[in-house]
Amino acid sequence: MNFTDRIATAEARHQSMLCVGLDPEPARFPGAWQGDASRIHDFCAAIVEATHDLVVAFKPQIAYFAAQRAEDQLERLMATIRRIAPSVPVILDAKRGDIGATAQQYAREVFERYQADAVTLSPFMGLDSIEPYMRYTGKGLIVLCRTSNPGGDDLQAQSLDGGELLYERIARLAAGEWNRGGQIGLVVGATYPQEIARVRAIAPTLPLLIPGIGAQGGDAEATVRAGWRGSPGGASGTTTGPIIVSSSRAILYAGSGDDFAAAARRVALATRDQLQSARERRP
Numbered sequence: 001m002n003f004t005d006r007i008a009t010a011e012a013r014h015q016s017m018l019c020v021g022l023d024p025e026p027a028r029f030p031g032a033w034q035g036d037a038s039r040i041h042d043f044c045a046a047i048v049e050a051t052h053d054l055v056v057a058f059k060p061q062i063a064y065f066a067a068q069r070a071e072d073q074l075e076r077l078m079a080t081i082r083r084i085a086p087s088v089p090v091i092l093d094a095k096r097g098d099i100g101a102t103a104q105q106y107a108r109e110v111f112e113r114y115q116a117d118a119v120t121l122s123p124f125m126g127l128d129s130i131e132p133y134m135r136y137t138g139k140g141l142i143v144l145c146r147t148s149n150p151g152g153d154d155l156q157a158q159s160l161d162g163g164e165l166l167y168e169r170i171a172r173l174a175a176g177e178w179n180r181g182g183q184i185g186l187v188v189g190a191t192y193p194q195e196i197a198r199v200r201a202i203a204p205t206l207p208l209l210i211p212g213i214g215a216q217g218g219d220a221e222a223t224v225r226a227g228w229r230g231s232p233g234g235a236s237g238t239t240t241g242p243i244i245v246s247s248s249r250a251i252l253y254a255g256s257g258d259d260f261a262a263a264a265r266r267v268a269l270a271t272r273d274q275l276q277s278a279r280e281r282r283p
Contacts, residue, residue: 002182003118003140004207006089008239010056013087017228017279018272020051021093021211021248022060022077026068028253030260040065041073045080047252050261051268052085057118057244059209061093078114089117091142091209091244097122103132111136118142120187120209123170127178134181140207141183145170145199148189148212167195168202175203185209188227190218190245196226204229204241211246213271220245220271224278247271 001009011017024040026033033039048058058081065074081090092114096106110119110133118140121130133141146156146167156167164172174184186203188196190212199208208227212218229241251271255263 002138003089004182004185004242006087006117007056007140007207007242007244010088011239011242014053014055014272015276016054016056016272017224017243017245017275018055018268019057019059019091019209019244019246020047020055020251020268021246022047022058023064023248023252024068024070025064028256030256031258037068037070038073040068040070041076041080044077045084046261047264048077048081048084050265051251052081052088054265054268054272055085055088056242057089057091058085059091059093059246059248061248075114078116082115089140090115091118091120091140092116093120095120095122095144097124097129099125099129103129107132107136111139118185120144123173127173130178130184134183137181139183140185142185142187142207142209143170143174143178145174145186146188146192146195148191148218152189168198171199171202175206179206185244187211190220190223193219193222193226196223200227200229200241207242207244209244209246211248213245213247213250220274221278221281224275225282228279228282230279245275 022044024043026035026037029043065071092110110116120142123143130141158166174186178184185207187209188199190210210223213220227243230239251264251267254267
């Protein structure tokens with residue numbers, strides 16, 4: 001199966017649109033692990049074990065590993081996720097953006113070294129910065145479109161000739177001429193539900209990775225209403241426009257004691273159910 005198929009399958013199996021972001025900060029680890037970067041794998045593995053039946057994806061953020069010289073732990077974590085949750089795809093949040101031989105090396109890092117199912121990419125340098133990743137058949141390429149940070153307005157909300165906004169142009173390219181192998185998805189922030197709806201109108205079937213609920217304040221109901229599309233059938237309906245709604249800190253650091261994984265599961269379950277309820281109420 002390609003990445004989009006795997007997302008749809010995980011959504012149906014787990015009745016979920018939730019993605020757990022894995023952003024390990026040793027300073028926030030529980031108990032005796034606090035401040036111990038050698039426990040990054042163990043902390044993330046415990047979260048994966050506690051939540052794997054509630055999610056459509058896991059999303060490790062590579063910077064949290066690289067900053068602690070923990071790339072080897074990221075490799076171990078990817079293997080751990082494949083063992084614990086073989087049906088759950090893994091998105092490596094790397095936001096790469098380069099061309100030529102350099103892009104080829106980044107693609108090799110993501111898909112060969114780390115064995116990710118998908119990667120986040122910056123489209124600023126155009127199609128030839130994405131093409132090297134397309135050579136990995138079936139992998140997902142999730143392109144930044146309308147990000148959740150306020151500074152995204154500096155470029156993404158700027159008008160082009162003809163009145164189209166830059167993020168709209170990115171969505172149109174991603175849904176059209178760039179999507180040669182059906183591999184592309186888009187990143188759209190939960191803090192901008194109107195823009196989610198606009199992107200969905202331009203790209204009705206592309207998977208949307210939507211960060212920004214939880215700690216960043218995005219609204220789950222508005223996110224689902226704006227972004228999720230499916231055939232009739234309520235909770236068992238078939239996804240025709242999947243969304244991958246990411247929450248990181250609110251789940252990872254739900255508890256600070258020995259029961260941190262159980263606390264993470266409770267918050268993940270509540271978030272999963274909130275998203276599903278919003279989907280069932282969607283007109």
